[in-house]
Amino acid sequence: MNTISGSAPRTTSRYVIGERGSMRLGDILRQWETLLGLLLLAVFSINCLLLPQFFDFYNLADSTFNFSEKALMALPMALLIICREIDISVSAILALSSVAMGLANHYGVPAIGLFAVGIGTGIACGLLNGLLVTRFALPSIVVTIGSMSLFRGLASVILGDQAFNHYPELLSDWGQGYFFDVLPRPFVILLVMAALFALLLHGTSWGRRIYAIGNNPVAARFSGIAVDRYRLMLFVLTGAMAGLAACLLTGRIGSTRPNIALGWELEVITMVILGGVSIAGGAGSIGGVMLAVLTLGMVTYGLALANVPGIIMTIVVGVLLLATIAVPRLLRGKSSR
Amino acid sequence: MSLATPTLRSPVLALLANVLSRPREPLLAALIVMLILLVGVRAPAFLTLRSMDNLLTDSALLIMLALTQMLVIVTRGIDLSVASNLALSGMMAALLAMHFPQLPLSVIVAAALGIGLVLGLLNGWLIGYLSLPPIVVTLGSMSVYRGLVFVLSGGAWVSSRNMSAEFVAFPLTRLAGLTHVVWLAALAVVAFWCLARYTRFGRDLYAIGNDPVAAGYVGIATPRRLLWTYALSGAMAGLCGYLWVARYAVAYTEIAYGFELTVIAACVIGGVSIAGGVGNISGAVLGALFLAVINNALPMVQISPFWQSALTGIVILSAVIINARGEKKRAKQILPLHFQPRAAAVAGSTS
Numbered sequence: 054m055n056t057i058s059g060s061a062p063r064t065t066s067r068y069v070i071g072e073r074g075s076m077r078l079g080d081i082l083r084q085w086e087t088l089l090g091l092l093l094l095a096v097f098s099i100n101c102l103l104l105p106q107f108f109d110f111y112n113l114a115d116s117t118f119n120f121s122e123k124a125l126m127a128l129p130m131a132l133l134i135i136c137r138e139i140d141i142s143v144s145a146i147l148a149l150s151s152v153a154m155g156l157a158n159h160y161g162v163p164a165i166g167l168f169a170v171g172i173g174t175g176i177a178c179g180l181l182n183g184l185l186v187t188r189f190a191l192p193s194i195v196v197t198i199g200s201m202s203l204f205r206g207l208a209s210v211i212l213g214d215q216a217f218n219h220y221p222e223l224l225s226d227w228g229q230g231y232f233f234d235v236l237p238r239p240f241v242i243l244l245v246m247a248a249l250f251a252l253l254l255h256g257t258s259w260g261r262r263i264y265a266i267g268n269n270p271v272a273a274r275f276s277g278i279a280v281d282r283y284r285l286m287l288f289v290l291t292g293a294m295a296g297l298a299a300c301l302l303t304g305r306i307g308s309t310r311p312n313i314a315l316g317w318e319l320e321v322i323t324m325v326i327l328g329g330v331s332i333a334g335g336a337g338s339i340g341g342v343m344l345a346v347l348t349l350g351m352v353t354y355g356l357a358l359a360n361v362p363g364i365i366m367t368i369v370v371g372v373l374l375l376a377t378i379a380v381p382r383l384l385r386g387k388s389s390r
Numbered sequence: 391m392s393l394a395t396p397t398l399r400s401p402v403l404a405l406l407a408n409v410l411s412r413p414r415e416p417l418l419a420a421l422i423v424m425l426i427l428l429v430g431v432r433a434p435a436f437l438t439l440r441s442m443d444n445l446l447t448d449s450a451l452l453i454m455l456a457l458t459q460m461l462v463i464v465t466r467g468i469d470l471s472v473a474s475n476l477a478l479s480g481m482m483a484a485l486l487a488m489h490f491p492q493l494p495l496s497v498i499v500a501a502a503l504g505i506g507l508v509l510g511l512l513n514g515w516l517i518g519y520l521s522l523p524p525i526v527v528t529l530g531s532m533s534v535y536r537g538l539v540f541v542l543s544g545g546a547w548v549s550s551r552n553m554s555a556e557f558v559a560f561p562l563t564r565l566a567g568l569t570h571v572v573w574l575a576a577l578a579v580v581a582f583w584c585l586a587r588y589t590r591f592g593r594d595l596y597a598i599g600n601d602p603v604a605a606g607y608v609g610i611a612t613p614r615r616l617l618w619t620y621a622l623s624g625a626m627a628g629l630c631g632y633l634w635v636a637r638y639a640v641a642y643t644e645i646a647y648g649f650e651l652t653v654i655a656a657c658v659i660g661g662v663s664i665a666g667g668v669g670n671i672s673g674a675v676l677g678a679l680f681l682a683v684i685n686n687a688l689p690m691v692q693i694s695p696f697w698q699s700a701l702t703g704i705v706i707l708s709a710v711i712i713n714a715r716g717e718k719k720r721a722k723q724i725l726p727l728h729f730q731p732r733a734a735a736v737a738g739s740t741s
Contacts, residue, residue, distance in 0.1 A: 139525075141651075185707065185711070189710075189711055189714050190714060191710050191711070191714050192664045192665060192710075194468075194525075194664060195658050195664050195706070195710050196707065196710065198651055198654060198655060198658070198706065199655070199658075199703050199704075199706030199707040199710065200703060200707065201651070201703070202651070202655070202699050202700070202702045202703030202706060203699075203700055203702075203703025203704060203707065204703070205699050205700075205703075206696070206697065206698065206699030206700025206701065206702065206703050207700050209696045209699060209700075210694070210696045210697055210700055212696075213694075213696060316647075316648075319529060319532070319533070322529060323529065323530075323533075326526050326529075332523045332525060332526050333523065362540070362545070364536070364537050364540040364545075364643065365537060365540070365541070366537075367533040367534075367536055367537040368533065368534050368537030368538065368541070370533055371529075371530045371531065371532070371533030371534035371537065372530070372534060374526065374529065374530035374533075375516065375527065375530040375531065375534070378522050378523075378526055378527070378530075379516060379520055379522060382520045382521075382522060383520065
């Protein structure tokens, strides 16, 4: 086998697994991240041309408040989807964490403890999801649809028809404060987290194993990867990030209402899919997700400046999502079975 | 580790395992009857004919949507856009009724059905012919359809004042003691039961769900089947859109918001496997009835309605855990057993 491998055409395998990524211009241009980067550039330029008040540093910085919390949840969601799992309950975890913080605040827990309560609740919720998925071998989409209902339900049982407010100063400092008076703190947290997640996914063997699990969980198990432990860990991580997002969001809006973060799970998943993460698992990058987050953020901000109602945004997001998956498929032509 | 382990199990556990491994539908039906009786003990008003009639009327739309959702899930798909489709078709029907009061009701219903069908066909084309992942496609179309409701209505409500009396009255008009929606749901149940059990279309869906590649090899036109499965789902959502709007006599952007998850939950409770290929009509119907019983019973036994969502969640989670126990896939034996070959059987039955 070894002797003929040099001369035989390499058409036996459908895949080419190189030692490192190709640096040819054509290959780089064909990458999803490059296309997204161009899209972001296009959105940015169009907005700058059409809306005179768009290119203002302070406005741009403030516009990041709208997507920082969602993006924080999109990061672990990307890992989950790469791993062939999904978590529909993220926004419900956020709601329950926020309610737990409100309750803790009501009973006089000090401000710094509220962060612990929020993130701790998130971890507990993620642990429940993860245990159900790994111990009972259940499909994660069904489990998290169920736990979404459960977490949201518990939140509304505790909250009733009221709202928690009067949160301490520290929380709003982090939710709506700035570093050096210009950089919004949630955005800085997002960037730090994105760097950490990118390092984790692209720079460690831990991350490579997530890709391996996503490509073929059975093969991954046979090659000695503790697949269930990774899955459990990712669900817990998702819960923790949803808890962190709950801290920031609660601090930003200063209250906990029953409809907090309603329907965000779908926006978060949209960000991840738009970022080039394959829903079938095994492919995607944090860079792509961050580009998608920024693109969606810029589109939202531009539409808001142009006085377009928020719900129109959902059409734009939906069309963008459908187009991004359908257009490459149409260009590639018919698939061969 | 000995061969005697299985027989040492307590008889209770053995009985439980036996019950759980049986077909799920009679069990679920028994559970529903038990739940109804239990609630009846606490609140006798729940057992009256009138209350049962309400229960059926309330569950009719959920049952109808669960039927088509079941077919979609059987093909390894999922249709998240049903609720948005329902809202869009319902809003269209309401706007038609408002602007053209002289239109006969049948035309309006046909229009709602047709709009739903077109929206479903769009999903089906993307999923069947472009082989795009169903969850992503319907996630996208869900936002688009919901946004379009707002665009069409301009964010305004269409209330009963703008609808003709005939338009509003149809769903709750009684025919031989039962409301029209219940009759429609019953008709749909029978039709879909025949479709899933006796037609080539229905059997093909199970084949596709069990093994898409093998289905392709035996000559099943998977793209066409998927196209029409999602089209059916869309058409049903369209019909339910009219019924929903007429029944509650109001149409606005947020109607049925999040209802797609309730529909999927009904299927899951009814034992439809999200992995495809498993599920039947009676399961979907019973699952929908189960959710409807819970929702209608809570106010009767004076539990705060805020518990509704939490209880639904617990029911879904227990249902999937029970289902997984019933059809449990054995854990893969990764390391070969080099000695004690008989131990493999034990490991298989206890793991």
